Amino acid sequence: QVHLVESGGGLVQAGGSLRLSCAASGRTFSSYFMAWFRQAPGKEREFVGGGTRSSGNTYYTDSVKGRFTISRDDAKNTVYLQMNSLKPEDTATYYCAAAPWRSGYSGRYYYTRPYDYWGQGTQVTVSS
16 A cells, blocks of 8 residues: 655744655655645645656755755655745645646646645644
């Protein structure tokens, strides 16, 4: 059985940092597109960033570029989201997700549909 488990969320002041972790089990995700999404109350789930090792590219939504960094440790089957310079508008539940990687149009991974696996989410709250 496949599991994605996020951890590392919490309460932080604006300007602070957090690092989220996503531990995967049940299969190897080295060839998967691994992504982070977030969802604030009353809003749709939105793509934060993601990538795959085989493509060598990592993509980010504009609002987090320069502040968030995604990394992965395939040996540990773990993906990380380093979040710096946090803002109150970053407050949301953050989800890890995995989708089979297919080369070509990478924009499809900005949407939730391609993802087969999701974690349960971890709450990030940024106070002003």
